[in-house]
Amino acid sequence: MRVKYLFFTIIFLLSCSTHNITNSHSGFIQIKGSDTIINAVQRLAEEFMEEYPYIFVAVTGGGSGVGIASLINKTCDIATASREMTLKEIILANNRGIYPKEHIVAYDGIAVVVNHNNPIDKLTIEDLHNIFTGKVDNWQNFSWEIKKIVTLSREVNSGTHMYFKEEIVKLGNKNSKEEFSAQTLLLSSSQAIVEEVVNNIYAIGYLGMGYLSDRIKPVKIGKNNEFYPPQIEYISNGKYPLSRPLYFYTNGEPEGIVKLFVDFVFSSKGQKIFFEAGFVPLKLDVY
Amino acid sequence: MCIRKLKESVIEFFIKISGFIIILFVFLIFLFLLKDTVLLFKDFTFKEFIFGKRWLPISEPPHFGIIPLLLGSLYVTFFATIICVPVGIASALFIAEIAPKFLRNILKSFIEILASIPSVVLGFIGIVWLGPFLKDTLKLNTGMCGLTGSFLLAFMSLPTIISISEDAIISVPKSFKEAAFGLGATRWQTLWRVVLPSASSGIIAAIMLGIDRVIGETMVVMMVTGNAPLVPKSILQPLRTLTATIAGEMGEAISGSEHYFALFAVGLILFIITFIINFLSVLLLNRSKK
Numbered sequence: 001m002r003v004k005y006l007f008f009t010i011i012f013l014l015s016c017s018t019h020n021i022t023n024s025h026s027g028f029i030q031i032k033g034s035d036t037i038i039n040a041v042q043r044l045a046e047e048f049m050e051e052y053p054y055i056f057v058a059v060t061g062g063g064s065g066v067g068i069a070s071l072i073n074k075t076c077d078i079a080t081a082s083r084e085m086t087l088k089e090i091i092l093a094n095n096r097g098i099y100p101k102e103h104i105v106a107y108d109g110i111a112v113v114v115n116h117n118n119p120i121d122k123l124t125i126e127d128l129h130n131i132f133t134g135k136v137d138n139w140q141n142f143s144w145e146i147k148k149i150v151t152l153s154r155e156v157n158s159g160t161h162m163y164f165k166e167e168i169v170k171l172g173n174k175n176s177k178e179e180f181s182a183q184t185l186l187l188s189s190s191q192a193i194v195e196e197v198v199n200n201i202y203a204i205g206y207l208g209m210g211y212l213s214d215r216i217k218p219v220k221i222g223k224n225n226e227f228y229p230p231q232i233e234y235i236s237n238g239k240y241p242l243s244r245p246l247y248f249y250t251n252g253e254p255e256g257i258v259k260l261f262v263d264f265v266f267s268s269k270g271q272k273i274f275f276e277a278g279f280v281p282l283k284l285d286v287y
Numbered sequence: 288m289c290i291r292k293l294k295e296s297v298i299e300f301f302i303k304i305s306g307f308i309i310i311l312f313v314f315l316i317f318l319f320l321l322k323d324t325v326l327l328f329k330d331f332t333f334k335e336f337i338f339g340k341r342w343l344p345i346s347e348p349p350h351f352g353i354i355p356l357l358l359g360s361l362y363v364t365f366f367a368t369i370i371c372v373p374v375g376i377a378s379a380l381f382i383a384e385i386a387p388k389f390l391r392n393i394l395k396s397f398i399e400i401l402a403s404i405p406s407v408v409l410g411f412i413g414i415v416w417l418g419p420f421l422k423d424t425l426k427l428n429t430g431m432c433g434l435t436g437s438f439l440l441a442f443m444s445l446p447t448i449i450s451i452s453e454d455a456i457i458s459v460p461k462s463f464k465e466a467a468f469g470l471g472a473t474r475w476q477t478l479w480r481v482v483l484p485s486a487s488s489g490i491i492a493a494i495m496l497g498i499d500r501v502i503g504e505t506m507v508v509m510m511v512t513g514n515a516p517l518v519p520k521s522i523l524q525p526l527r528t529l530t531a532t533i534a535g536e537m538g539e540a541i542s543g544s545e546h547y548f549a550l551f552a553v554g555l556i557l558f559i560i561t562f563i564i565n566f567l568s569v570l571l572l573n574r575s576k577k
Contacts, residue, residue, distance in 0.1 A: 065539030072541055092541055150429045155514070156345045157539030179343060182355075182517035185431055185525050188509055188535055192414065199419045200429055 026054030027257045033067020033080035034159050035190060036108060036208035037246055040277035041080055047273060048264050055257050064159030071249055072098055077258050079249040082108060082159030082208065103248040105265050107280040109209040110160060110242040111218040111230040113193075115201040119144055122220040122227040125241060128168045131204060134181025139202060151184045152193050152205030160190075163244050164206050209235075210278040235280045246279065320555040327351070327548035336552060342516040342527070344536060344546045351549040353556060355516045359526035360502060360560075363436045363512065366522050367501045371441035372494055375448030379490075380478060382449070383456040395450075402446035409439050410510030418511055425523065431513035433522040439507045444497035451496060455489020456482060488572050495568030499561055505530040529557045 031041060038061040045057035067079035072093045085093075085100055093100055112128060114120060120142050123131075130136040132151055140146045154161040170176035187193050193205040197216045204219075209230050212218055220227035223241055234240040254262045264270050271281040327336070331351060339352020382394050417438060418430025425434075459482050467477040483490070513525025514535065533550050540547040 062538045069539055069541045089541065092544065148428045155535045157536060162345070179346060182341075183515055183525070185429065185513035185515050186527070186535070187431075187514065192510070195414055196429070196431060199415075200422065202428060 024054065025052055025257050025260060027056075029055065029057045029078065029257060029261055030076040031057060031059045031067075031078045031080060032062065032070045032076040033078075034064045034082045034246070035061040036064075036082040036158075036160055036210060037080055037106075037274075037277075037279065039210060040106075040274050040279060043273045043277060044261075044265055044270055047269065048261055051264070052257075052260065055260070057261065063155065063157035064162070065157040068100075068249065071100060071251065072096060074098070074251075077250065078254075078261070081247045081249060082244065083162045084247065085249065098251050100249045101252055101254070103250070103262060103265075104245040104282070105248050106246045106271070106274040106282060107235060107243055108246050109230040109232075109235040109240055109280070110164060110206055110244070111209050111212055112204065112206050112221060112242075113197050113212070113216040113218050114204050115197055116215075116217050117201045118204075118217065120219065121217070122222060124222055125168065125171070128221070129171055129178075132164070132168055132180055132184065133178050134183060137181070137183070147202045150196075150200055150203040151181060152196055152203055153180055153184045153186055154190065154193070154207075155186050155188050160206065160208055167242060212278065232275075232278075232280050243280070317555075317558065320551055320558055323548050323551035324555045327545065327552050331545065331549075336549075340518055342532070344540075344549065349545060349549075351545075351552070353529075353553065355518045356527055356529045356532050356553065357556065358519050359433070359512070359516075360528040360530070360557075362433050362519050362522055362526060363440060363508060363528055364498060364502045366434065366437035367440035367444065368494070368498055370437060371444050371448060371497060371501075374441070375445050375493070375497065376452055376483075376490060378445070379449045379452035379456055379493075380483075383453045384478060384482065398446050398449055401442075402450075404443075406443065406504060406506040407510070409443060410507045413439050413507065413511035427523055429513065429525065431511060431525050433512055433519060433524060433526045436508045436512040436526075436528075437522065439511060440501045440504055443504060443507065444500045447500055448493045448497040451493035452486070452490045455486040455493065458489070459485045491571050492568055495564055495571075498564055502560060502564070503530060503557070505534045509534055529553050533557075 031045070038059065042059050045059050049055065049057055064079075064081035064083050067076065067081055068085055068089055070076040071079035072089065074096075079100075085102070090100060112123065120139075123142075127136070127142070131149055132153070134151075137149050138146060139149055153164070165180065166172065166174075169178050169180055171178075185196070187196065187205075190207040190211045193207050194211060194213070194216055197203050197205055212230070218230050220229045221241055222228060226239070228234040228240045230240055230242070235243045248262065248265065250258060250262065253259075266282070268283070271283060275281045336351055336353055338354065339350055340354045341350040341352045342355055343350040378394075378398075382391055386394060413435050414431075418432075418435045420430070421427065421432070421435055421438075422430035463481050463485060464477055467481045472480070508528045509531035512528065512531065514527045514531055515525040516527045516532075517524070519526040533553055536546065537550055540550055
């Protein structure tokens, strides 16, 4: 009797699913990584779960390094990153039978931010290099008050930290031995940088464009006397100098439900979410 | 009769086993840390680790010098101790000896509430209020400095220090005080010359436990001390502690990499420090008992 009941239940469930076969996928996707895009990825996951109610997507942050480390340690399906994997990481991954596949999902601009009461509104790449390496450590050098510059950075597990180190501290030269000044405060989240900039008029920090708000002031950045603010139009036409791709890493070609999610991210709906969260989508026609 | 004896020996056996298990755990933790620490020194010299002044874990080549982190932890702990010991002992004396009974009950329950505040809440208060306040009053460059951390840690270790020293003070025999009063001593003289010295072993234990709590605390220091890995010259500078380094970097370190082993080495150093503090407190306790 009971067996018969079970049999009918299964038939019933199967017949239900044929109505809606695309949404019958089920499973669990674990996504870990970059804090820069965590809000956007969270939104993507929510929209995705609405379309595929039997797939659960868990999103956690911690930094690009954390995501890549967990991909290598096999504790996540997709690692999000705001920097490329290093050769060292790829070798470590290969040694463990993981073959990371890179997907560029959107672009991001790095904004340099100061307090609203700070009169400085534009800086060159050279200025930023001098400030963050500690070669120039007083606002007096920028014809403002005689006050020490308080430089703020993310922790070393941040992809934004790595990007800023390559582009500003090392000025794009891989063999450079330059380091962040030892005086630099290493804060554990982008939000902590926002709070310190709001509270301290002598502070200067950097963060992903998604964290810009009215409470802090982005500085225009330039090369060769042309200065541009961190806005989507100047990033997409390549005029703003601090921009970078954002990555998803999967183990090999994505398969099954992971592929569904990656395809969703590339769809115009997914790209629109990136745009709404303040990032630059791959195709510019979504807005 | 026989059953009773058997019962007793079984219970005795279990108590013995629990005691030994604790020793075994401590020993295993030590071995566990040591096992991974040793791997760091395959391609990194011990001297560079202990005397190195630069902590740059993701540079090429990486530097794992522990001096800035060690000094960071010691600075924060030292100043937190300076703040919390006098305040803690004074409050304990007040609660145990001076306060009227109703006030004593109110104070004690508030101290219990104080002990239950999660450290992340204190860290948040540090970022939003205490840091900016210290920055403005002391005219600092930034409120994210060692002193902010020391204040919050002192605040966190107060409940431990107060409740344990209060117990010690209360357990001083009444006859001691009566004898002092009988000899014509004032209340202050009695407290300072009789009660405090006879409660000293308990108070020292309280202080040591408080220090243990301060040096092992992670969340608060990670949130408010700025985490700059420079060799601190003053408590008013940003600094980076041993615990914040492990917490901040462990997620990113790939297991089996040099960085990962270096963090274990940091953990071992922390373990050794707390071990020394405990050892000293036992030594002091024994001495004061004699």
